[in-house]
Amino acid sequence: MNPETFSFTLLGKDPSGARRGRFSTPHGVVETPIFMPVGTAAAMKAMTMEQLKDTGAQIMLSNTYHLQNQPGADLVEKMGGLHQFMGWDGPVLTDSGGFQVFSLPGKIVDDDGVTFQYQKNNEPFRLTPEISIQIQNQLGADIIMAFDECVEYPATYDYTKKSLKRTLDWAARCKKAHRKEGQALFGISQGALFEDLRKESILALVDIGFPGYAMGGLSVGEGIDNMKRVLEFTTPWIPEDKPRYVMGIGLPEDMFAAVERGVDMMDCIIPTKYARSATLFTNVGKLRVSNREFRSDKFPVDTNCQCYTCRTFSRAYLNHLFAGNEILGSILTSIHNVHFYLDLMRRIREAIEEKRFIAFRDEFLDLYTRRDKRQKGRRRKSQKG
Amino acid sequence: MNPETFSFTLLGKDPSGARRGRFSTPHGVVETPIFMPVGTAAAMKAMTMEQLKDTGAQIMLSNTYHLQNQPGADLVEKMGGLHQFMGWDGPVLTDSGGFQVFSLPGKIVDDDGVTFQYQKNNEPFRLTPEISIQIQNQLGADIIMAFDECVEYPATYDYTKKSLKRTLDWAARCKKAHRKEGQALFGISQGALFEDLRKESILALVDIGFPGYAMGGLSVGEGIDNMKRVLEFTTPWIPEDKPRYVMGIGLPEDMFAAVERGVDMMDCIIPTKYARSATLFTNVGKLRVSNREFRSDKFPVDTNCQCYTCRTFSRAYLNHLFAGNEILGSILTSIHNVHFYLDLMRRIREAIEEKRFIAFRDEFLDLYTRRDKRQKGRRRKSQKG
Numbered sequence: 001m002n003p004e005t006f007s008f009t010l011l012g013k014d015p016s017g018a019r020r021g022r023f024s025t026p027h028g029v030v031e032t033p034i035f036m037p038v039g040t041a042a043a044m045k046a047m048t049m050e051q052l053k054d055t056g057a058q059i060m061l062s063n064t065y066h067l068q069n070q071p072g073a074d075l076v077e078k079m080g081g082l083h084q085f086m087g088w089d090g091p092v093l094t095d096s097g098g099f100q101v102f103s104l105p106g107k108i109v110d111d112d113g114v115t116f117q118y119q120k121n122n123e124p125f126r127l128t129p130e131i132s133i134q135i136q137n138q139l140g141a142d143i144i145m146a147f148d149e150c151v152e153y154p155a156t157y158d159y160t161k162k163s164l165k166r167t168l169d170w171a172a173r174c175k176k177a178h179r180k181e182g183q184a185l186f187g188i189s190q191g192a193l194f195e196d197l198r199k200e201s202i203l204a205l206v207d208i209g210f211p212g213y214a215m216g217g218l219s220v221g222e223g224i225d226n227m228k229r230v231l232e233f234t235t236p237w238i239p240e241d242k243p244r245y246v247m248g249i250g251l252p253e254d255m256f257a258a259v260e261r262g263v264d265m266m267d268c269i270i271p272t273k274y275a276r277s278a279t280l281f282t283n284v285g286k287l288r289v290s291n292r293e294f295r296s297d298k299f300p301v302d303t304n305c306q307c308y309t310c311r312t313f314s315r316a317y318l319n320h321l322f323a324g325n326e327i328l329g330s331i332l333t334s335i336h337n338v339h340f341y342l343d344l345m346r347r348i349r350e351a352i353e354e355k356r357f358i359a360f361r362d363e364f365l366d367l368y369t370r371r372d373k374r375q376k377g378r379r380r381k382s383q384k385g
Numbered sequence: 386m387n388p389e390t391f392s393f394t395l396l397g398k399d400p401s402g403a404r405r406g407r408f409s410t411p412h413g414v415v416e417t418p419i420f421m422p423v424g425t426a427a428a429m430k431a432m433t434m435e436q437l438k439d440t441g442a443q444i445m446l447s448n449t450y451h452l453q454n455q456p457g458a459d460l461v462e463k464m465g466g467l468h469q470f471m472g473w474d475g476p477v478l479t480d481s482g483g484f485q486v487f488s489l490p491g492k493i494v495d496d497d498g499v500t501f502q503y504q505k506n507n508e509p510f511r512l513t514p515e516i517s518i519q520i521q522n523q524l525g526a527d528i529i530m531a532f533d534e535c536v537e538y539p540a541t542y543d544y545t546k547k548s549l550k551r552t553l554d555w556a557a558r559c560k561k562a563h564r565k566e567g568q569a570l571f572g573i574s575q576g577a578l579f580e581d582l583r584k585e586s587i588l589a590l591v592d593i594g595f596p597g598y599a600m601g602g603l604s605v606g607e608g609i610d611n612m613k614r615v616l617e618f619t620t621p622w623i624p625e626d627k628p629r630y631v632m633g634i635g636l637p638e639d640m641f642a643a644v645e646r647g648v649d650m651m652d653c654i655i656p657t658k659y660a661r662s663a664t665l666f667t668n669v670g671k672l673r674v675s676n677r678e679f680r681s682d683k684f685p686v687d688t689n690c691q692c693y694t695c696r697t698f699s700r701a702y703l704n705h706l707f708a709g710n711e712i713l714g715s716i717l718t719s720i721h722n723v724h725f726y727l728d729l730m731r732r733i734r735e736a737i738e739e740k741r742f743i744a745f746r747d748e749f750l751d752l753y754t755r756r757d758k759r760q761k762g763r764r765r766k767s768q769k770g
Contacts, residue, residue, distance in 0.1 A: 044713065066709075086698075320427065
């Protein structure tokens with residue numbers, strides 16, 4: 001890989017350990033820490049790329065597993081690659097398919113790769129490190145990911161150890177297979193919740209050498225405390241001058257926990273998925289706008305939010321759209337949620353620059369969880385009463 | 386009504402009879418002839434109001450029948466009226482509910498009004514001229530419509546005559562009931578396909594006196610030739626200095642037929658409805674982008690179109706979105722179709738100004754129908770062969 005096509009700079013650190021950084025790609029510069037919205041099938045769900053840009057998105061993520069199924073990497077390549085195909089000229093990251101394939105029932109795993117079936121037809125499809133890299137080369141994202149085995153939660157030590165060996169072999173094969181310029185290949189660490197395996201995996205990946213390191217196998221049901229623990233004993237082994245990416249994270253509270261532990265990059269489908277079921281993120285907690293209480297609520301979703309939805313519409317209007325099953329409901333809530341996530345990351349970056357990350361975290365989470373706490377308090381009281 | 390809040394100016398005519406005009410409303414000026422996109426429930430289907438504005442929309446339409454059902458006129462009024470509620474600051478027209486109510490099974494019609502049931506609950510609801518006007522006053526559109534009986538096709542002369550008497554009584558009652566300033570109430574003519582009844586209806590409406598006149602009871606299955614005939618013997622009786630609105634029209638060929646016969650305003654759900662089933666309007670005819678032939682088609686939907694969809698995406702990408710049931714598919718096709726309709730009307734206005742409407746019509750329809758003609762020719766040939 002041409003070293004000029006990807007570079008990461010650590011700009012500074014907060015006393016907590018939170019990092020402020022920047023990476024550059026052939027399609028632009030990304031300020032970190034960053035949340036990456038997910039457009040699984042080369043499309044944001046219920047948003048155009050213009051609207052995604054308006055939310056402040058710097059980079060977005062798309063999925064190898066889904067794109068190989070439909071429309072296929074050959075077609076995307078023929079159409080000029082992912083950026084041109086989906087009308088997004090900013091940086092793109094593709095995952096390797098590992099996460100999706102290993103959650104399929106009926107998959108057959110061997111040391112060379114995985115055989116599985118796509119739902120649309122009954123023909124077996126095979127993913128190996130080499131095939132995943134080839135597909136990602138064809139798709140043409142700025143950052144591509146190694147093909148790994150994402151171990152399910154909970155996993156035994158023995159299985160995790162065996163699986164890790166395979167993942168590390170595959171990481172080396174991915175690096176060997178990746179010959180296309182202009183794409184940065186990141187390694188993915190595994191090791192479930194086991195400290196020695198996590199350390200082993202990072203050290204082995206660093207030995208192979210990648211321009212960035214991801215932590216996989218999290219956000220699979222282990223809970224926030226386990227996640228925090230894994231990040232705490234994993235990130236110290238990643239070289240300071242490389243970006244750290246925790247995959248599939250998460251809720252706002254998870255993002256604070258990850259940033260505090262030195263993570264630079266995150267992605268998740270939560271903002272758009274929750275949006276389509278009318279659940280909105282605000283500074284005072286989550287709000288389900290389809291609930292009856294919002295039927296005649298004149299206020300915007302979040303009074304302090306500058307997104308198109310909050311600048312223009314009341315909660316009552318969004319409530320009306322969900323009551324009538326209007327597609328516009330999902331469009332407007334998706335715009336808000338993605339904007340909220342990206343704006344939260346912007347505020348996090350600002351707080352790190354001003355070395356007040358922990359104060360900002362406490363301030364944000366206090367307000368964000370206050371209503372939930374009050375409701376829990378009330379419930380406890382009424383159970384006693 | 387304050388006469389300053391609505392005014393129409395006939396700017397000129399083409400030798401064919403096509404009219405170029407302009408009307409002004411409290412929310413802005415509209416150049417005619419105009420196509421009005423329909424946002425039934427105070428929402429465009431699969432488009433934001435920002436996107437609607439970008440397509441060049443000057444005015445949009447919403448439906449009394451649907452809005453009274455959900456969220457109710459009281460709520461819309463409380464939220465500041467339709468414009469503020471739905472985030473559209475341009476002119477709005479609401480229909481009266483007549484068209485929808487009369488197509489319901491189980492409705493009970495008497496000379497005072499109609500009783501029917503909304504699907505969401507089983508309570509009877511009653512619409513009378515006075516109630517329809519009151520609801521439309523509460524909604525607060527710039528142009529509101531008289532409550533009429535839309536006669537089904539085909540209708541007998543006797544039934545149509547009897548129904549027309551009722552519609553005319555109701556028109557007078559609507560005018561009497563309408564006391565709110567800033568809203569122009571249009572009359573609606575009925576009379577099915579009967580020349581004397583259409584004439585009678587217009588003359589009676591003119592006698593009552595309205596700032597604009599609509600022709601209802603068309604686009605109900607009568608076919609384009611019957612529609613042309615009705616427009617030909619109806620529009621001459623409408624005063625030249627008032628706008629003429631044919632309701633529920635239509636396909637591009639219908640719009641040309643209506644404009645040629647002196648119509649100034651049209652509305653229809655076709656562009657957005659067709660869009661959601663992947664059918665796109667182009668200068669060379671309709672195209673169903675979900676068809677297999679477009680799977681790897683690098684071209685935009687319409688090479689000459691300047692909409693966001695055509696500037697950014699290939700037919701292959703749209704084909705991919707529909708294959709994956711992505712909401713974005715409907716968003717992008719809706720943007721294109723509405724833009725196409727509005728741009729076609731812009732070109733029609735230009736042609737009228739340059740007194741070459743018929744030449745433009747022939748040129749457009751020749752190209753637009755060529756592929757269909759060729760396919761029909763081929764089919765005929767293969768049937769013979």
